[in-house]
Amino acid sequence: MQSQAKVHRTVVVGGGSVGLLYAARLAVAGQTVTVVTRSSLQANQLAQNGIIYTQLDGELRLVPIDACPIEQGLPEADLYLLTVKQTDLPAILPALRRLNSTARIIALQNGMGHHELLHDVLSEGRSFFAINTEGARRLSGTEVVHTGSGVLRVGPWENGNSSDPVIQSFVEWATSVGIQAVLEKSIKPYAWRKLMANSLINPLTALFEIPNGALLDNPHTEKLMRELFQEASAVAEYAGQKLGETDWQEIVAICRNTSRNLSSMLQDVKRHRQTEVESINGYIVKLGKLAGIPTPLHETLFRVITLKSAMGMGKEGGDSK
Numbered sequence: 001m002q003s004q005a006k007v008h009r010t011v012v013v014g015g016g017s018v019g020l021l022y023a024a025r026l027a028v029a030g031q032t033v034t035v036v037t038r039s040s041l042q043a044n045q046l047a048q049n050g051i052i053y054t055q056l057d058g059e060l061r062l063v064p065i066d067a068c069p070i071e072q073g074l075p076e077a078d079l080y081l082l083t084v085k086q087t088d089l090p091a092i093l094p095a096l097r098r099l100n101s102t103a104r105i106i107a108l109q110n111g112m113g114h115h116e117l118l119h120d121v122l123s124e125g126r127s128f129f130a131i132n133t134e135g136a137r138r139l140s141g142t143e144v145v146h147t148g149s150g151v152l153r154v155g156p157w158e159n160g161n162s163s164d165p166v167i168q169s170f171v172e173w174a175t176s177v178g179i180q181a182v183l184e185k186s187i188k189p190y191a192w193r194k195l196m197a198n199s200l201i202n203p204l205t206a207l208f209e210i211p212n213g214a215l216l217d218n219p220h221t222e223k224l225m226r227e228l229f230q231e232a233s234a235v236a237e238y239a240g241q242k243l244g245e246t247d248w249q250e251i252v253a254i255c256r257n258t259s260r261n262l263s264s265m266l267q268d269v270k271r272h273r274q275t276e277v278e279s280i281n282g283y284i285v286k287l288g289k290l291a292g293i294p295t296p297l298h299e300t301l302f303r304v305i306t307l308k309s310a311m312g313m314g315k316e317g318g319d320s321k
């Protein structure tokens, strides 16, 4: 589907699940897009073979794509989509610092911490954030499957400039190709609600090695989730986010709607890759300490997952193929 929205040069930083999904969709819609990968091997594979993209309806598409490794620096563009994990953001900050001042950046990470990091290296009004509930799964360096539909909320962190032309045009493009994209005045409340869901579902599914829906099958795990929710809600309130029963019900609905999914943290643990627990439960613990709010359950899960992950690191991991 070719979009009528204005064409910008877009660079997708990170050739993982989310990066390949958005790069493929941008390219299919006729946008100029380059994927910047960590390894030269993946960049060569992408440039030679393109992205093998399985759409939600099961249709398979071969999408030609430009790609280069990060060691060559970031190519010039109007828009940069950051799709690396929170843990890999610090490594790309020097490259972001060198970008042209007209360039806009959208960070798509789960968890918290990216806002502060980007604020430190980019001047006011250049960094934007997205909360993405679309599901994607990379099968290899060149293959990605769109696993679930969702919403892409984009905007400044907190009541900033939501009428930036590059960002507006990105949202228009996304809408025109069938993505449920919404331009928000402030992403912070959505980031907090996603953090709450991830801080309950991800570590428990990773610890017990169960799919998301199984958390609701057992009264003990559901009770534990409730207690984790209460602990984190007190910290959220300190951060200016008042959460209540509706937010709890939304987390229960996420478990139900993604009942057969393996959470990203469980997938990372199984593949012996670093998890995002530090920017999820670790963030709640850190902020709790600052506010003098005890978070013993989040702290225990943070430590247990860090340990579980460290015990598996270095063993063979990687893609699902």
Ligand SMILES: NC(=O)C1=CN([C@@H]2O[C@H](COP(=O)(O)OP(=O)(O)OC[C@H]3O[C@@H](n4cnc5c(N)ncnc54)[C@H](OP(=O)(O)O)[C@@H]3O)[C@@H](O)[C@H]2O)C=CC1
Residues within 6 Å of the ligand: 013, 014, 015, 016, 017, 018, 019, 036, 037, 038, 039, 070, 083, 084, 085, 086, 088, 091, 092, 108, 109, 110, 111, 132, 133, 134, 135, 136, 137, 138, 264, 276
């Ligand atoms: N997958 C999903 O459905 C969803 C994911 N998210 C969030 O989106 C973010 C990305 O997730 P996801 O795509 O699943 O993660 P992946 O691990 O699949 O992808 C991250 C990619 O970043 C690459 N990368 C790491 N460091 C660098 C670097 N210095 N330069 C260039 N590339 C680099 C990695 O390379 P390499 O392959 O070499 O390690 C990897 O390909 C996370 O914060 C996640 O929580 C949010 C909603 C849904």
Ligand SMILES: CC(C)(CO)C(=O)C(=O)O
Residues within 6 Å of the ligand: 110, 197, 198, 201, 202, 212, 254, 258, 261, 262, 263, 264, 265
């Ligand atoms: C919403 C949820 C829990 C879906 O699996 C997710 O975002 C993740 O796995 O990281």
